[in-house]
Amino acid sequence: MAHRDTTIRGRRLAATQTTENQQNLFTFADGNETVRISSLGFLHYANVSLGTPSLSFLVALDTGSDLFWVPCDCTSCTKYLSTNSGARLNLNIYSPKASSTSKSIPCNTSSGAHSACPYQVEYLSNNTSSSGVLVKDVLHLITEQNPSEVVDAPITLGCGMVQTGSFLDGAAPNGLFGLGMANSSVPSILSSLRIAANSFSMCFGDDGIGRIRFGDKGSPKQDKTPFNINQLHPTYNISVAGITVETNRSNIEFNAIFDSGTSFTYLNDPAYTLLSESFDLHAQDRRLPSDPAIPFEYCYNISAAQTSIMLPNVNLTMKGGSLYPVLDPIVVVSGENDVRYCLGIVRSPDINIIGQNFMTGYNIIFDRENLVLGWEKSNCYNVQGSSTVPFKPPNNTVVPPATAAEPRAITPEATRNTRNGSPNSEAPQPSIVLSSRFSVVACTLFILFVHLIAIF
Template sequence: MCISLLLLLLLVSLASQSCNGLNSFGFDIHHRFSDPVKGIMEIDMLPQKGTSEYYVAMAHRDRIFRGRRLAGDHQTPLTFAAGNSTYEIANFGFLHFANVSVGTPALSFLVALDTGSNLFWLPCNCTSCVKGLKASNGEVIPFNIYDLKGSSTGQNVLCGNSLCEEQSQCPSSSDTCPYQVNYLSNGTSTTGFLVEDVLHLITDDDQAKDSNTPITFGCGQNQTGAFLDGAAPNGLLGLGMRNVSVPSILANQGLTSNIFSMCFGSDGYGRITFGDNGSLDQGKTPFNLMASDPTYNISITQLIVGGNVADIEFHAIFDSGTSFTSLKDPPYIQITQSFDSLIKLKRNSSSDLPFEYCYDISPNQKIEVPTLNLTMKSGDNYFVIDPIVTVTGEDAGLLCLAIMNSDDVNIIGQNFMTGYRVTFDRENMFLGWKESNCYDDELSNLPINRSHSPAVSPALAVNPEATSNPSNDPPNHSFQIKPASVFMMASFLILAIL
């Protein structure tokens, strides 16, 4: 079995939905632990949502990585040639993945998607990388490894290129541009050189015409640390603000407006769309820009927890690659202590979960959870639809406020984006948001379903197979309490993709 068969299974089952707006790219997102993915993949080692293992694993991943569409009317929308669906699979660090095709002949890669990073990189004739997935029966499902010499449309990016950010490491402007990205986790990095090759797209209409677009990306020869343990093992697609990111390149080539959106459904389903301006009635707030390090940073001016109102201004980064929101003091103290004073539950301070404010609950118990609203700098309110997690046991369980305390940076994580389509408008420099179920643009104003289905029993385990090869040869490479498992915990490290 090869990676193409794995992708075919996923792409047939998680069928793509067409883009109805013009001048847009679109593809679906599925959470790694969502029922659609678990039902299709039948992957072992997937914790049931609502168990402590699920939330511990999600926090572990964070610490490893820290309407209608409104588009232009003069171009046909485009999608990835290999399919519109994105999804998450076992032991891949809880990141969202897309299947993208690069090069001539085209090769498919499972790349992680993240708004906190910029560079698109792929494993490339690597001396140290993940070579594939190991199934429970011992069979290895190999990943594709990019080879510049194997693509007739590929070429080196020289040091004189404006996208080369390591020009100081170049002897001359005619040399190949090197790159190195070091992550906050000890020993985690990717190193290689920049290349340009075609990203295969098609028009999203009945004709499905090819549209091969040149993209600059990193040829990752050496991956270390978390990248060898399942975090973005087959590449990473940056969605940040720098010119080297894929949204920036597509916009600079005039293929789409400099905007994209991500939708996060309550059931784990989602969607990402390039060129999506969002809805006319969406909430908005401006970005805070730092020229040296532009990120999706916004200002929050007021916190409302239940009836408690506090005027506290702080900055936070909207990071789709972080599972749980992480806040510094004083906003962390204000939210958690207000929540604690309002919720009529017994606090469980002995919980080993990564959340400080957890409470004992019993099966079928009716609970009134305090509401949480963030007032943005613009004055628009951002209602946090899903600020809690529930952990189930045989006879009892826990309810936790899913916010972690941070020492350095405020991050609005994926859990605070649940139930919204979030628009990253880089042309007008604002963040937009509107409640959405993520399934149908015309039905995006339907009520949000906050219940979660029980997990599907797993049957097949797959694990990343890393290789360190000193030779030049390419490696093979609504809230509901349900009974579940007993509590377990594991240690975790922190690395943010910022």
């Protein structure tokens, strides 16, 4: 029986280097770094600069939705974050009147008059939405050549006046950057303006640091699988042709969405049961009874003296035959009386979603031009054009990740509980800590993670 001997405290990933292939690559003016922030929904965030004069926003990166919106002249939004020490960290709020490059987008009414064009996006999470008006402004980018050049891209964005639900409780408090396939998404706009090729990449490092690059088509060494395109609402939907756990292979077939706005992986039956039971069959540690405080069904004991665990190898076979080894399938949950690791998948009542935990250790290429998903192992530091300097916000009004989230502690209770960087939070300290082998996981935000896929 071949197992991967996985150390709880860390792991060395085989890093591969993505070549430029003469591509013109672009990223945000504040750098290509992204950071996974546990207390803000355990999503990947990046600093983006918008408008004139430029204003910075710490936005969540979401391949499951399309519109880029930021809080704007808002009547309902998160305006600051509170830390455990009582410090108040103000978040930037956009205002079209304050930007000299902002332009309204008129809409024709039934009377023939022109008015501001409204938008409303509802998300699957209960009572979670963003609404306001559409505006145009410039998104500040840079090229990844040396020396870099500044590119001001005119884009359409949502002036988010009213946010509800999860956006007030911890996720994307300073805006959501939709990276989906619709014409309204920033990658689509950059392609239509011929600024960047119709492709982008996101790297998900096991230390929580990632990268984002527009125009990236990947390398010749990457594996790939085609997208399944729904013309009415296209998403990054792929086909899985089989699941292998150790030597147990099943030719089960199902479709799933690759969604960076989902922290865990969601599978419906029969895929969920097949993967879970096959993992359980090969797991060498004692399985523990289910805990209603966490969403994972298959959890295993870690003794006090244990420093490593033997994990079954999990592989997905994609349409076309390429293998997708799952490098980070577990979540480590620390309670008051025990420590356990869990298979990081949640039973879904409907759609299948490949979440961030199954993307860890890869540079993922969303090649919309050739309609394929590509992947290559990476630690996100050996990607050409990457910077190894720490992620830093460009000004003091945006909360830095070191303050926004304690990187080793998070509660599985509701998001109203206090944790570093939680919005306006004054509740008691969390009593349960969640982490993966290499990073922290916010467990009971699981409803939120899957629900950043928009409903139009």
